[in-house]
Amino acid sequence: MPASQSAPYDSAAPADAERLQWALRSVDALPRRRDQLLPALLVAQHALGWLPRAAIEHAAAHIRVPVSEVYATATGYSELLLERPTPGTWHVCTGVSCDLAGGRALLDAVSEALPGHALEIDCQFLCALAPVAVDDAERLHGRVTPSRILDAATERAST
Amino acid sequence: MIGPTPTQALRRLHDALGAPPGEVEVHVLRHRGTCGDAVDAAAITLDVGAPVADAACDGACWAAPAATVVRPGHRHRFARLDRGVPDELAACVRGECDEPQAGSGEAGLTVRLGRNDGSLTDVLTRGGYGAYAVAAMLQPARILEVLRGVGLTGRGGAHFPVATKWGLLAAHEHPEKVLVVNAEEGEPGVFKDRHLLEGDPHRLVEGMLIACRATGIHEAYVYINGQARNGRDAFERALADAAAAGILDGTAFGGDPVTIEVRSGAGGYVCGEESVILNSIEGERPVPRFKPPFATDSGLWGRPTLINNAETLCAVTTIFDSPPPPTKLLPLSGDVPRPGLYEVPVDGNMTWASVLAMAGVAPARVQALLLGGPSGRFVLPEEFDTPLEMRTLGAGGTVVLGPRADIAAITRSLAAYNARESCGECTPCREGTQRLVQLLADPATNRDRIDALIEVMTEASLCALGGMAGRHVTSALAAFPDAFEVTDPTEASR
Ligand SMILES: Cc1cc2nc3c(=O)[nH]c(=O)nc-3n(C[C@H](O)[C@H](O)[C@H](O)COP(=O)(O)O)c2cc1C
Ligand code: SF4
Ligand code: FES
Numbered sequence: 144m145p146a147s148q149s150a151p152y153d154s155a156a157p158a159d160a161e162r163l164q165w166a167l168r169s170v171d172a173l174p175r176r177r178d179q180l181l182p183a184l185l186v187a188q189h190a191l192g193w194l195p196r197a198a199i200e201h202a203a204a205h206i207r208v209p210v211s212e213v214y215a216t217a218t219g220y221s222e223l224l225l226e227r228p229t230p231g232t233w234h235v236c237t238g239v240s241c242d243l244a245g246g247r248a249l250l251d252a253v254s255e256a257l258p259g260h261a262l263e264i265d266c267q268f269l270c271a272l273a274p275v276a277v278d279d280a281e282r283l284h285g286r287v288t289p290s291r292i293l294d295a296a297t298e299r300a301s302t
Numbered sequence: 303m304i305g306p307t308p309t310q311a312l313r314r315l316h317d318a319l320g321a322p323p324g325e326v327e328v329h330v331l332r333h334r335g336t337c338g339d340a341v342d343a344a345a346i347t348l349d350v351g352a353p354v355a356d357a358a359c360d361g362a363c364w365a366a367p368a369a370t371v372v373r374p375g376h377r378h379r380f381a382r383l384d385r386g387v388p389d390e391l392a393a394c395v396r397g398e399c400d401e402p403q404a405g406s407g408e409a410g411l412t413v414r415l416g417r418n419d420g421s422l423t424d425v426l427t428r429g430g431y432g433a434y435a436v437a438a439m440l441q442p443a444r445i446l447e448v449l450r451g452v453g454l455t456g457r458g459g460a461h462f463p464v465a466t467k468w469g470l471l472a473a474h475e476h477p478e479k480v481l482v483v484n485a486e487e488g489e490p491g492v493f494k495d496r497h498l499l500e501g502d503p504h505r506l507v508e509g510m511l512i513a514c515r516a517t518g519i520h521e522a523y524v525y526i527n528g529q530a531r532n533g534r535d536a537f538e539r540a541l542a543d544a545a546a547a548g549i550l551d552g553t554a555f556g557g558d559p560v561t562i563e564v565r566s567g568a569g570g571y572v573c574g575e576e577s578v579i580l581n582s583i584e585g586e587r588p589v590p591r592f593k594p595p596f597a598t599d600s601g602l603w604g605r606p607t608l609i610n611n612a613e614t615l616c617a618v619t620t621i622f623d624s625p626p627p628p629t630k631l632l633p634l635s636g637d638v639p640r641p642g643l644y645e646v647p648v649d650g651n652m653t654w655a656s657v658l659a660m661a662g663v664a665p666a667r668v669q670a671l672l673l674g675g676p677s678g679r680f681v682l683p684e685e686f687d688t689p690l691e692m693r694t695l696g697a698g699g700t701v702v703l704g705p706r707a708d709i710a711a712i713t714r715s716l717a718a719y720n721a722r723e724s725c726g727e728c729t730p731c732r733e734g735t736q737r738l739v740q741l742l743a744d745p746a747t748n749r750d751r752i753d754a755l756i757e758v759m760t761e762a763s764l765c766a767l768g769g770m771a772g773r774h775v776t777s778a779l780a781a782f783p784d785a786f787e788v789t790d791p792t793e794a795s796r
Binding site for chain 2: 178180266271
């Protein structure tokens with residue numbers, strides 16, 4: 144399956160150790176060339192939802208570059224996550240168009256209702272459907288209202 | 303090389319692929335894509351007595367979730383179906399409707415957006431690969447000549463003449479020169495390349511093939527924004543279909559074989575800068591390279607490299623149209639009733655006032671437009687009646703700022719954005735963008751220092767992120783000097 148087809152983080156998936164093995168095997172499937180470094184980081188993150196040190200070290204060994212260089216590269220990309228994301232977190236866009244449509248108020252409302260589960264994010268390129276929020280499976284939601292996020296959170300808690 | 307005439311080649315391909323669905327049968331297109339899916343278009347039930355097919359967003363993002371009824375000679379888009387599916391939709395299916403709704407453009411780059419199921423057969427019936435069928439028969443020098451006559455310029459922001467860049471590549475004898483398509487689209491407020499990828503991926507394939515033909519390139523990389531998953535999937539499907547139909551290896555139309563590889567980005571505004579893309583593909587740190595050498599001489603792995611924006615290459619498919627429509631895609635959002643993707647003719651008659659009218663906003667309700675996001679400037683109402691010029695449009699991202707928009711807050715947030723996105727590789731931008739944020743706490747007191755700082759950043763930054771980071775600030779201070787109040791007195795006195 145191409146890396147792009149399914150959402151990268153599914154909290155209902157198998158346990159961490161198994162996922163890590165899957166991630167490392169996906170890295171191993173790539174050619175051992177420098178130009179496969181970003182693809183390696185992307186497949187690992189796709190499998191794990193983020194990039195733990197074990198995945199970084201494995202990518203470094205596979206591509207044959209120093210771990211420090213892999214970190215130097217990985218930190219240059221805003222979408223590569225070096226810390227484990229908190230499940231159930233919503234990212235609310237506060238770009239210019241979303242802000243005009245109440246993005247900041249939405250962020251405040253979600254922060255208040257779901258403490259620790261609301262983060263600010265820059266433009267998600269869906270400005271015509273502002274305000275925009277992203278769920279923890281990286282799905283985009285447009286014309287978002289606080290109640291829509293809270294309903295989704297409630298639904299999630301009950302399943 | 304003498305090849306088949308385009309009509310023959312095209313006809314043969316049509317025959318091989320079977321009869322196109324065309325518009326003979328009444329059917330309903332449900333607009334999904336990223337826009338539709340973000341507002342649950344999949345959940346809309348369309349039980350209206352006609353087959354329903356999924357299609358991409360047609361550029362009318364404001365209408366999502368939407369569906370278009372297609373009858374012979376008739377198309378009618380029904381908007382905002384989340385508010386209920388109107389009886390008129392079923393009536394339209396039955397033929398009891400004579401109100402053909404204008405969708406996106408009738409010619410140009412958006413003509414196929416959301417108007418078909420994206421299949422190759424359907425694309426071919428709607429003019430797809432017609433330009434490549436012609437180009438494949440022409441000598442490369444002749445394609446360049448046509449291009450030069452059209453005067454097409456880059457749509458990625460820098461407005462560089464396409465024929466000039468292609469000419470530089472054509473002049474290189476290097477056997478492994480490459481094409482890199484910039485579909486990173488990381489500028490806040492821009493969502494045009496995503497629509498093209500999702501809604502008409504074959505157009506990009508066609509433009510790439512024309513570019514390769516004109517420059518003698520046989521190897522191409524398409525660098526797609528990592529979050530644009532639907533666009534990437536649609537493009538990969540189109541590539542597979544084109545390959546299966548013999549379009550990429552020269553079987554269908556003649557021309558040399560071209561290999562095309564897709565690469566995903568992973569975010570960051572600077573990752574759309576062309577030399578950053580080269581580093582990214584090579585697996586190096588995503589920071590800009592010093593220039594010269596320019597990519598046209600020494601780019602990907604040191605080879606001569608042609609880098610064009612995705613919209614630029616899509617626009618290339620119109621160069622044989624007579625007369626070629628000089629259009630630009632404008633992603634429009636903000637305080638506007640009908641935000642979405644507009645394709646406007648930049649023909650000397652089009653004004654911002656007419657663009658605003660299309661989107662349903664009265665110019666009197668607009669303080670300014672933000673054109674070009676964090677690298678952009680504010681367009682004031684006194685400019686609304688002057689004709690649009692391609693060179694002033696950048697990538698086209700336009701945010702309408704209504705009467706309640708807080709210009710100072712927007713300026714500060716754009717400055718903060720640039721400071722966050724600065725890659726840190728050069729001092730003027732790494733330090734300057736941070737300092738600019740501090741000085742903007744009290745622009746009145748700091749005005750001289752702001753101007754001096756912006757001058758240094760503009761002159762001495764390694765890439766245009768730093769080089770243009772002061773542009774919106776200068777623009778805001780000139781146009782809205784009274785908008786800025788001191789936010790933090792301790793910052794201001796530093
Ligand atoms: C910070 C920065 C971001 C850029 N982002 C993009 C982008 O997302 N897409 C793009 O096509 N060009 C972008 N560019 C411009 C490219 O460097 C380059 O000029 C362009 O891809 C050339 O293609 P064109 O001649 O077809 O316009 C960016 C430039 C800078 C300095
Ligand atoms: S101008 Fe900014 S983004 Fe560009 S190289 Fe310098 S620090 Fe990096
Ligand atoms: S500003 Fe929120 S999606 Fe662009």
